[in-house]
Amino acid sequence: NDKHSSALDYLVVLKHQTLTPDEPRDAETMKYGDSVIYELHNIRPNSHYEVRISYPATTPTSFDMEFLEPKSESTGTRDILNTEKIMFTTDSSGYIVGREQPKESKYYQVKATAKEAGVATDPSNPPHSSVVFNIVLETLLYGAPYELTKMVPVILGLVVLVFSIILPQVFPRVSGFKKLRD
DSSP, X not given: OHHHHHHHHHHHHTOEXXXXXXXXXXXXXXXXXXXXXXXXXXXXXXXXXXXXXXXXTTSOEEEEEEEOXXXXXXXXXXXXXXXXXXXXXXXXXXXXXXXXXXXXXXXXXXXXXEEEOSOOSOTTSOOOSEEEXXXXXXXXXXXXXXXXXXXXXXXXXXXXXXXXXXXXXXXXXXXXXXXXXO
């Protein structure tokens, strides 16, 4: 029986999925204790990335993520508010900085493992045997997701609005704001 369960565990670990930059994989499921290997495809040279898993706070889960072979020094991993992430940078050849280039596979691989953690919020429901999560390989610009750059014009517009219209109305006697209005 031990041989049988060990073989099944090994087969589960060998399940491979593909992550491509900026193409989220939503509503993935994984049983607690299982692992999935995600191959990182189409990573570009001289770029910053993060592999990020997010999951519902109502599901008491923790995820472990780690790069598979080749082993090298640790790459930054962070666990915040139901989000697990690994951030990394590629060099001019497209290899991850601080890691050797892949040997057996031509792709870098990240292994994600789900673990049950804590107590479910609704005691009337039986414990879940699996968790639903989202995973993405996201391209970063100066350490922030590209999606955030779409907000820069909106923020700048709001700042201009506040300084040119709203503040002079609120503080009409301040000489600096009078000059802006005139």
